[in-house]
Amino acid sequence: xxxxxxxxxxxxxxxxxxxxxxxxxxxxxxxxxxxxxxxxxxxxxxxxxxxxxxxxxxxxxxxxxxxxxxxxxxxxxxxxxxxxxxxxxxxxxxxxxxxxxxxxxxxxxxxxxx
Amino acid sequence: xxxxxxxxxxxxxxxxxxxxxxxxxxxxxxxxxxxxxxxxxxxxxxxxxxxxxxxxxxxxxxxxxxxxxxxxxxxxxxxxxxxxxxxxxxxxxxxxxxxxxxxxxxxxxxxxx
Numbered sequence: 623x624x625x626x627x628x629x630x631x632x633x634x635x636x637x638x639x640x641x642x643x644x645x646x647x648x649x650x651x652x653x654x655x656x657x658x659x660x661x662x663x664x665x666x667x668x669x670x671x672x673x674x675x676x677x678x679x680x681x682x683x684x685x686x687x688x689x690x691x692x693x694x695x696x697x698x699x700x701x702x703x704x705x706x707x708x709x710x711x712x713x714x715x716x717x718x719x720x721x722x723x724x725x726x727x728x729x730x731x732x733x734x735x736x
Numbered sequence: 737x738x739x740x741x742x743x744x745x746x747x748x749x750x751x752x753x754x755x756x757x758x759x760x761x762x763x764x765x766x767x768x769x770x771x772x773x774x775x776x777x778x779x780x781x782x783x784x785x786x787x788x789x790x791x792x793x794x795x796x797x798x799x800x801x802x803x804x805x806x807x808x809x810x811x812x813x814x815x816x817x818x819x820x821x822x823x824x825x826x827x828x829x830x831x832x833x834x835x836x837x838x839x840x841x842x843x844x845x846x847x848x849x
Binding site for chain 1: 744770777778779780781782785825836837839840841842
């Protein structure tokens with residue numbers, strides 16, 4: 623069974639801090655994604671990566687960066703955290719193959735910026 | 737760009753009631769369509785999918801049919817259970833396994849005994 627593990631379930635940080643959210647998948651998936659989930663807005667894609675060291679901006683990349691140095695790990699970085707980045711963050715991974723390959727999600731990190 | 741519009745709720749039903757969650761989409765080409773479900777405290781998981789017109793996806797008693805003529809993918813279940821309480825997301829993706837998903841805003845369903 624695919625497992626996507628996010629390093630923290632809950633995280634509290636202060637404005638201006640540099641924040642790292644880590645995600646690890648154990649199924650050798652090529653694709654990895656970072657979303658944020660907000661009430662009334664659903665899920666919005668921040669960044670995704672289709673290979674090691676490759677990344678593409680999603681719909682709301684401002685204020686975020688990502689790192690993918692190894693295939694199994696995809697990190698989301700808040701360069702200088704702000705209160706409007708308080709949210710639930712979800713990581714997902716999928717393989718590349720014929721037909722649709724579903725995205726598998728982690729349980730999320732609820733991040734509060736004070 | 738591509739978009740998904742779905743019922744937002746929240747919705748509260750009694751056990752064994754009939755459930756319909758409406759979903760319509762706007763997309764170029766021929767997207768694949770999905771329903772994802774998020775149980776309390778968990779991430780999303782794929783509930784069902786349909787990859788071409790007239791396909792019917794089904795799982796755990798839920799069904800949805802890809803209707804190209806009405807650009808819809810409504811989710812239905814004939815008799816809901818308390819364990820179906822969750823947030824339901826309609827989503828689409830372009831052709832290909834690595835395409836990003838576009839999600840609706842989600843609908844919270846609570847089923848009371």
